[in-house]
Amino acid sequence: MPNIQAIPTLPKERIHSLDVLRGFALLGILLINIQLFGLPNASFSNPSVMGELSASDYFSYYFVNVFGELKFMTIFSILFGAGIVLFINRLNERGLDGFKFQVRRMIFLLIFGMLHAYLIWFGDILVAYAVVGLIAVLLRKMPKNHKIILCVVLYLIPMAFFYLVGGLFESMPAEMAKEAMADFNPAPNAVAGEIDLYQTGTWFDIFVKRAQLNMNYQLGSFFMLSLWRTTGVMLLGMVLLNNGVLAAKKTKYFYFWMAVLGIGMGTFFAHEGFQHIVASKWEMIYFFKYGYQFNYFGSLFTALGYIGLILLIYQMKILRFFTKALEAVGRMAFTNYLCQSIICSIIFYSYGFGMFARYSRAELLIWVLIIWTFQLISSSIWLKYYKMGPFEWLWRYLTYKEKPQLSLNVKYQ
Template sequence: MKAQSRIVIIDALRGLALLGIIIIHCIEHFEIFKPSDPNSPFVLGIDADVFESVLFMVGGKAYSIFAILFGYSFFIQMNNKAEQGKDFRFTFLWRMIVLFVIGFLHSIFYRGDILHIYALAGIPFILSYSLSNRTLLVIAGLLLVQVPLLYLAYQAFTNPDFVYAPYYGDGYFPEGEEIYTTGSMWEVFEFNLYKARVVVWTWTYHTGRLVQLFGLFIIGLVIARKGYLTNLTANRYRVAFVGYFCLILMLLVKLYISGIESFDWTEDQKTLMTMASQTYFNLFYTLTICSGFILLYIYGKDKVKLFDYMAAYGRMSLTNYMSQAILGVILFFQFGFGLWDDLGATWSLVLAIVLFVTQTMISVHWLRAYRYGPMEWLWRALTYWDFNLPNKKERTRVQEVLV
């Protein structure tokens, strides 16, 4: 069977998303939101501005890019097997079960794991493959407009007895921060095993992110089905239009969010409308970033090696995502080096860049000798239950002579 060639821009976008994730995780000290020691020489006066700026530029966007690419990859896998006369749905279901196990084990170490969330959300998403593009876009529109949040907002405006009371685990969130900053590794594992799952899943639901996740999956599927990213030169004007259009919408939504606080509304009304609007802002911002990145790739891929490095980083996204989180927990949590109390947002950002460059260089060198990253190979081997799956690339005769 002939191997399918990879689409560089997809891997590069995945690398861009992973860069955003490591940046946001580092400045958030891997979900430790306690203030650092103001007397530390690595806590600076500009830290608050740096934190807010990074949160504005990155928060909620990297996750969105990954969600779109998840839907894109889903279609590519299903379609490739369909062209071979194979039904991939049950294999994909098993693939999601394997990913859930990997993600759940990872979540015991790091509370904010998204792998197990994507895996569970990916199971019902299998049903979307047989639906028409028109049906999918209607469903995506309903999901992305945040109907559940808008319904709650409607209740807040029309029902004087309405009280918005989201459930975030009855104090589990601050309990987690206390354990992360004072507890042992085993106490962290014990907390993450259950209580942290409650925090993550309730937060994901109440903020509208779970609903948005399904909508972004569908957007990625439709983009793949239409083939927009397989012939970028022909679609460059369409990409530019999407970028400019979403940029305008992003700015308008941001202006609206900034004005909500001045409205003569109750706190519940302001909270719910801000949450819904923030999901719109993140969506339009994400599409603007992706469009801009794709345009840079179209016009600069032959001149700038950056895209090759980002693609290598993205090809090993599972390995890099898990390893950066494990390393980050060791660096910031108290049972490790406890840097949460020493590094402010500025130096945490510097650390994120160092980790990104290091992981990128490792990825580039690894992929010169291997087809897949370590975790990518394991996931694939478990999917097909084939541990003889070849990974090491065969050296050409020219390479042997040079050696």
């Protein structure tokens, strides 16, 4: 019998609804990330830097902003928090020190994240998840009500930061404010330089730019946004797991109304915010103080609504081919996340095909559909022969210091 420390989660132990949700969230994240891979960085918040939007690009930007931005990341954070509890509890039940293994697991996730961030893509989420995961694990034993209160408080903190940043820009002299906001409203020559870098620059040139962006994301954005929001949402995930929501143990009626109210409320806020931002012509002071706040606040409702919708579909046992494929993607979420970055690097960067800024926003959505199709099919095929994805295997090997069995031909007694 293999050492108990190296045994992966057995099929009978898996909560299949979590894998389905994880696959759904992982695919949805690509809607956001591909915009950052394929277009200048500033255009994510201020599309006007690329010139006037066509009708199809306007619709694409609206769709991604209202239905995608922050929503799928929120679901992923909820599931990550739930996963912390499951991981520790399962090891504790086997007589092992779950906390110790979780700390080691997060340390290796941090290493993976740093490699991903600096060698592949600046938009990495693994570093933030590793750091926040170490914080959330310390809070896992809090009473449910305390978790919910802390979640609300932590979730609202970034809204105050956004308002303060907008106020700071507003109080600056005009020239100083223009310089401070250059990353959000760059000059045409700066945009052209970024396009040229990713289309024709060397890997080292792009690495230097990536390192500069990482300093901003891993320091500024982390302490302004990710630390608070992600910690709070992970705590919510622990509550939703313990209440049986994520395990699809509630009634169909419950998930129906969770979907209707969540998506309805969240979409209302995101739509209102989008309309106000467009009316302000993507003016950055307004964006920080008011415009972005709508989408930020509403994204939690939408994420919960999406969870309700997917779990309702799962409970009703409809679209089984689709939920099975989502489950396969979710079981290989770590591998698929890294593969999305590798695929997009090859498509858009100079050391691949160099197609950066050559596709419209609408055309980027076609690439999303192509990558989704590939990952849904390839994940399903891989799991017919192997127990887990290759990066899941490596992460588990490093965590337990023993090689888990990968092939499905080897069964545990």
